[in-house]
Amino acid sequence: MDAKIQRTEIIVPSPAARLKEGFRKNWYKFSRNKLSIAGLVIVLSIIVVAILAPYVAPYPKHAGKFVDYVNANQGPSAAHFFGTDNFGRDVLSRIIFAFRGALLMGIMVLAIAVPVGVFFGLLAGYYQGSFLDTFIMRITDIFLSVPPLLLALAIAAVLEPNLTNAMIAVTVMWWPWYTRLVYGMATSLKNEYFVTSAELVGAGRFHILFREILPNCLSPIFTKMALDVGWVILIGASLSFVGLGEQPPTPALGQMVSDGTRYMPDLWWMTVYPSLAIAVIILGFNMLGDGIRDMMSKGEHDRG
Amino acid sequence: MSKETDNILTIENLKTYFQVGKVKGKTVHVRAVDGVSLSIKKGEVMGLVGESGSGKSTLAYTVMGMYPPTEGKITFKGEDISAGSSRRPLDVKKDMQIVFQDPGSSLNPHQNIKQILELPLKVHGIVKKEEMEKRVTQILRTVELSPAYMYKTPGSMGGGERQMISIARALATDPSFVILDEPTSALDVSIQAKIINMLLRLQEKNNLTYLFITHDLSLMRNIATRVAIMYLGKICEMASTHEFFETPYHPYTKMLLSSIPVVSVEEEKLRPEKVTSTGEIPSPTNIPTGCSFHLRCPNKMDLCTYDDPVMTEVTPGHYVRCHLYNKEEAGDAV
Amino acid sequence: MGNHILDIRDLYVWYRTYEGYSKVLDGVDFNVNKGEKVGLVGEAGCGKTTTMRSVLGILPEGQFHIPKGEILYHGENILKMKPQELHKIRSEGMSMIFQEPSAALNPVFTIGSQIFDVIKYSGEGNSAGSRSKNKEKIREKAIQAIREVYIPDPERILECYPNQLSGGMKQRICIAMAIVTERELLIADEPGTSLDVTIQDQVHRLLRDLVDKKGMSLVMITHSLGVAREMTDRIYVMYAGNIVEIADTKELFANPLHPYTLGLLASVPKLTGGGVTEGIYGQIPDYLNPPKGCRFYPRCDRADHSCQQEKPPLRDMGDGHYTACFKV
Ligand SMILES: Nc1ncnc2c1ncn2[C@@H]1O[C@H](COP(=O)(O)OP(=O)(O)OP(=O)(O)O)[C@@H](O)[C@H]1O
Ligand SMILES: Nc1ncnc2c1ncn2[C@@H]1O[C@H](COP(=O)(O)OP(=O)(O)OP(=O)(O)O)[C@@H](O)[C@H]1O
Ligand code: SF4
Ligand SMILES: [Mg+2]
Ligand SMILES: [Mg+2]
Numbered sequence: 001m002d003a004k005i006q007r008t009e010i011i012v013p014s015p016a017a018r019l020k021e022g023f024r025k026n027w028y029k030f031s032r033n034k035l036s037i038a039g040l041v042i043v044l045s046i047i048v049v050a051i052l053a054p055y056v057a058p059y060p061k062h063a064g065k066f067v068d069y070v071n072a073n074q075g076p077s078a079a080h081f082f083g084t085d086n087f088g089r090d091v092l093s094r095i096i097f098a099f100r101g102a103l104l105m106g107i108m109v110l111a112i113a114v115p116v117g118v119f120f121g122l123l124a125g126y127y128q129g130s131f132l133d134t135f136i137m138r139i140t141d142i143f144l145s146v147p148p149l150l151l152a153l154a155i156a157a158v159l160e161p162n163l164t165n166a167m168i169a170v171t172v173m174w175w176p177w178y179t180r181l182v183y184g185m186a187t188s189l190k191n192e193y194f195v196t197s198a199e200l201v202g203a204g205r206f207h208i209l210f211r212e213i214l215p216n217c218l219s220p221i222f223t224k225m226a227l228d229v230g231w232v233i234l235i236g237a238s239l240s241f242v243g244l245g246e247q248p249p250t251p252a253l254g255q256m257v258s259d260g261t262r263y264m265p266d267l268w269w270m271t272v273y274p275s276l277a278i279a280v281i282i283l284g285f286n287m288l289g290d291g292i293r294d295m296m297s298k299g300e301h302d303r304g
Numbered sequence: 305m306s307k308e309t310d311n312i313l314t315i316e317n318l319k320t321y322f323q324v325g326k327v328k329g330k331t332v333h334v335r336a337v338d339g340v341s342l343s344i345k346k347g348e349v350m351g352l353v354g355e356s357g358s359g360k361s362t363l364a365y366t367v368m369g370m371y372p373p374t375e376g377k378i379t380f381k382g383e384d385i386s387a388g389s390s391r392r393p394l395d396v397k398k399d400m401q402i403v404f405q406d407p408g409s410s411l412n413p414h415q416n417i418k419q420i421l422e423l424p425l426k427v428h429g430i431v432k433k434e435e436m437e438k439r440v441t442q443i444l445r446t447v448e449l450s451p452a453y454m455y456k457t458p459g460s461m462g463g464g465e466r467q468m469i470s471i472a473r474a475l476a477t478d479p480s481f482v483i484l485d486e487p488t489s490a491l492d493v494s495i496q497a498k499i500i501n502m503l504l505r506l507q508e509k510n511n512l513t514y515l516f517i518t519h520d521l522s523l524m525r526n527i528a529t530r531v532a533i534m535y536l537g538k539i540c541e542m543a544s545t546h547e548f549f550e551t552p553y554h555p556y557t558k559m560l561l562s563s564i565p566v567v568s569v570e571e572e573k574l575r576p577e578k579v580t581s582t583g584e585i586p587s588p589t590n591i592p593t594g595c596s597f598h599l600r601c602p603n604k605m606d607l608c609t610y611d612d613p614v615m616t617e618v619t620p621g622h623y624v625r626c627h628l629y630n631k632e633e634a635g636d637a638v
Numbered sequence: 639m640g641n642h643i644l645d646i647r648d649l650y651v652w653y654r655t656y657e658g659y660s661k662v663l664d665g666v667d668f669n670v671n672k673g674e675k676v677g678l679v680g681e682a683g684c685g686k687t688t689t690m691r692s693v694l695g696i697l698p699e700g701q702f703h704i705p706k707g708e709i710l711y712h713g714e715n716i717l718k719m720k721p722q723e724l725h726k727i728r729s730e731g732m733s734m735i736f737q738e739p740s741a742a743l744n745p746v747f748t749i750g751s752q753i754f755d756v757i758k759y760s761g762e763g764n765s766a767g768s769r770s771k772n773k774e775k776i777r778e779k780a781i782q783a784i785r786e787v788y789i790p791d792p793e794r795i796l797e798c799y800p801n802q803l804s805g806g807m808k809q810r811i812c813i814a815m816a817i818v819t820e821r822e823l824l825i826a827d828e829p830g831t832s833l834d835v836t837i838q839d840q841v842h843r844l845l846r847d848l849v850d851k852k853g854m855s856l857v858m859i860t861h862s863l864g865v866a867r868e869m870t871d872r873i874y875v876m877y878a879g880n881i882v883e884i885a886d887t888k889e890l891f892a893n894p895l896h897p898y899t900l901g902l903l904a905s906v907p908k909l910t911g912g913g914v915t916e917g918i919y920g921q922i923p924d925y926l927n928p929p930k931g932c933r934f935y936p937r938c939d940r941a942d943h944s945c946q947q948e949k950p951p952l953r954d955m956g957d958g959h960y961t962a963c964f965k966v
Binding site: 356 | 806834835836837862868904905909910922
């Protein structure tokens with residue numbers, strides 16, 4: 001008769017192996033949707049191009065004070081892929097430089113709005129029903145009841161028009177969305193047994209807010225952030241469209257579109273290409289956001 | 305007075321009501337726990353049985369301090385702890401632990417097992433940082449899990465393993481009293497058996513006292529030293545396990561016992577005569593007057609419809625809350 | 639044996655998941671005779687619901703794959719049927735009571751309209767006669783069915799929405815819906831699991847009596863050996879997508895053979911006391927990479943290398959008692 005089967009124990013994986021395994025799994029979930037990969041590629045390329053703008057732009061000088069009436073108003077050609085504008089500046093180069101301001105806007109705004117919004121959301125949600133909750137959520141409601149663009153316009157108009165102030169304006173109107181998002185999650189999470197359990201063992205508020213509740217909110221937060229970058233850039237473009245963003249001659253996408261409209265439809269490339277650039281950025285971040293959501297979801301049949 | 309000091313936990317006339325809204329200007333209350341008195345001796349396994357919604361969890365949570373009691377007194381090791389959990393001293397929190405009903409939500413899905421088990425150790429300053437990993441390994445060993453679980457997340461584990469981690473977390477602070485709120489009712493019997501065995505071994509080894517909540521009377525028979533039955537927020541019968549199963553008194557107990565599906569002929573013989581269960585469990589917002597069980601009781605008398613029976617000690621240590629066994633009235637009742 | 643109503647032969651059902659095929663059912667054999675009450679017993683996730691969902695053709699659309707096997711209903715293969723034929727069987731031949739009563743009732747329609755629909759779709763509703771007369775007949779039938787499940791005041795219940803009823807009442811309404819028209823076979827998927835013991839007992843006894851009275855066949859899915867013992871004539875024990883033991887109910891409890899059945903029986907806490915056994919080592923296997931050979935071998939204390947290599951077939955041990963184990 002054969003020997004009895006030996007029962008094996010599981011082996012502790014090394015930290016490096018855990019990291020690799022975690023990465024493999026996340027990549028698998030992320031890459032299930034091919035659009036997510038496309039989004040990642042678009043976003044990465046835009047970031048790289050923006051950082052290396054002085055080296056990749058065909059005419060880096062055209063991003064600053066520059067006039068060349070001889071070559072003005074040219075349509076797309078081998079020398080100027082996207083044509084030149086009424087001052088003779090290369091549209092492609094200006095778009096590439098405009099990416100810098102756009103990305104800076106998206107990143108800076110979220111870098112400030114998200115932590116602030118999340119913090120207030122956690123606080124109000126965890127202390128649901130208290131004075132703190134009422135106070136925070138009423139303020140949030142006030143901000144959310146004003147149309148976003150209008151609020152940003154008002155703030156940007158009061159302040160001196162430049163990129164920094166445009167960013168401040170957008171930040172001020174953006175944080176309440178995160179407060180609202182996190183508030184909803186925190187109010188239900190605080191009743192989960194794992195939170196109660198931490199409370200009963202005597203863990204501090206800090207631990208409960210940031211170690212127990214916050215990690216469970218991250219997935220929707222990151223997803224929203226990835227989606228929002230695009231929208232922030234769009235709002236930034238709208239502000240610069242009406243002249244409340246980056247000031248000439250520094251290129252900004254919105255302002256380029258608005259300048260171009262004056263020459264429509266003859267110099268169509270002046271409007272169409274910057275508009276397309278805006279669309280591509282937003283699309284890229286949206287597709288990336290969907291991928292991040294897929295990656296972070298813990299579905300029923302997904303073994304996390 | 306030696307009997308008094310034997311008790312690790314004493315509950316006196318505990319009431320926990322929840323406000324659930326208003327009807328015609330009057331606030332409606334759920335009387336989830338409605339006058340429970342109970343004492344638990346050191347080293348025993350007190351079984352608390354009852355149907356869904358009878359207030360078992362609410363009683364446990366009130367004892368743990370998660371809800372402030374509406375009325376009544378809770379004494380733990382001679383100390384009055386009727387105040388809510390936030391006002392309890394840290395050493396009481398360390399000494400009392402609870403394992404929750406739902407293994408799905410009692411572990412944070414975004415933490416790994418090591419992080420989960422570390423929390424009580426950190427909060428109570430039980431071990432130094434360097435020794436944390438060693439201690440976590442040790443804790444895992446006490447619930448018979450391999451250290452490989454340290455870096456798993458709850459989502460990748462089965463219900464049984466998750467419940468073992470919950471138990472491990474409860475035991476990490478080396479408590480003397482643990483409330484187990486239906487720790488196995490969501491699990492398969494083959495896994496339940498494993499966990500129950502482990503719990504009993506741990507109890508012996510660490511000198512623990514358990515308040516074990518379940519709706520499974522057969523399980524109770526095998527692990528509890530004493531059993532209390534709860535119905536609509538009140539305890540209706542309490543006795544030592546042997547007494548309880550040999551000579552159940554309360555009509556509700558008999559109904560419960562006769563409803564249990566069993567797997568052998570010997571067990572069938574032990575079940576009381578079939579008591580056909582009729583009617584539905586009434587809503588706890590609208591508890592019937594008199595004996596709360598009278599709508600379903602096969603032995604109901606006129607008296608039961610308007611007079612709420614009181615707890616009586618029928619034989620030593622065997623308490624029943626039913627007019628049939630009320631000493632003064634017994635003569636004309638039975 | 640020619641009088642099988644339902645005969646499942648060597649059925650394999652796989653689910654598609656992102657990690658590959660989850661090979662849940664692995665050669666299931668199962669049959670039901672006329673007027674028989676059959677139990678399908680096994681622990682969570684062993685494939686009980688999957689088996690019965692494939693019988694009714696209600697597996698989740700696009701998520702499954704049936705590589706092999708046949709399900710014969712009166713000798714005809716359900717898996718090869720056209721949708722209309724299958725629909726006819728579902729609305730006239732068999733009905734199912736689901737695990738979760740609240741999920742089976744639509745919260746936005748009254749109990750009445752949901753029962754009326756069942757009668758209409760069964761074809762019994764549109765017999766000859768005027769429309770209003772027909773309607774009256776349907777209504778009467780529904781009231782009769784509610785009465786049969788011992789719910790007082792059926793007229794009022796018809797006007798109720800599901801959330802106005804307790805769990806036990808909802809489950810009884812589901813039973814009423816399942817028996818309101820003449821069916822041959824009733825599949826009950828853990829009809830009492832979400833209910834309290836006393837209510838569960840009421841529901842089970844009601845179900846058993848109705849099935850007996852109407853001469854229907856019953857498939858009772860449950861994870862509790864105790865429930866199966868009180869409800870059925872014959873039991874199939876399922877483990878990880880395999881039928882591991884088949885026997886008449888009395889025989890199974892008097893003389894259990896398969897190591898899994900033995901382990902399961904020993905794990906059930908007994909009313910007679912005597913402590914709790916150690917349970918069964920380990921847990922249900924991963925269906926993505928199920929063990930080759932006997933799916934129970936990693937948990938079995940009799941297992942040896944033959945179990946690891948080869949899948950044990952169901953063997954006849956006499957008197958209609960079958961078991962799939964090399965070591966019995
Ligand atoms: N926070 C709350 N607010 C309002 N009502 C509550 C609350 N918690 C519990 N209840 C009600 O109190 C009653 C008792 O609930 P409890 O959870 O204690 O029952 P249980 O005996 O533990 O039941 P189960 O076996 O289902 O766990 C129920 O009717 C429930 O709806
Ligand atoms: N749509 C699906 N996709 C992937 N896997 C599935 C799907 N549905 C069920 N499964 C898996 O198939 C297995 C069997 O499920 P099934 O519902 O048939 O079990 P069961 O015996 O009815 O269990 P329970 O007692 O929990 O109801 C489980 O492991 C389950 O996770
Ligand atoms: S075949 Fe082998 S492994 Fe399977 S149950 Fe029998 S003895 Fe155990
Ligand atoms: Mg409970
Ligand atoms: Mg099922």
